Amino acid sequence: SDAQMAAMKQQAPESVQGRKExxxxxxxxxxxxxxxFVSLVGFCA
Incomplete structure (x- = not known):
């Protein structure tokens, strides 16, 4: 088995963190x- 650990972050629409931040x-x-740190593979905004 090639188990890998992953972490996700999704910006909530009601978040006070702005798009730029x-x-x-x-x-x-x-x-x-x-x-x-985990390696960043990609993101979608």
Whole structure:
């Protein structure tokens, strides 16, 4: 078995986090490399 761990984040429509802040967070996850972070495979907005 090739088990892999995954984490998801979905921005709720009623969230106080703006679209720009959400996209900045996604960008940071693509740029940062740290052993405790999962790799960002993709996202849809």
């Amino acid at each position: 959400f996209l900045v967070e996604v960008l940071m996850l693509t740029v940062l490399s740290q052993p405790n």
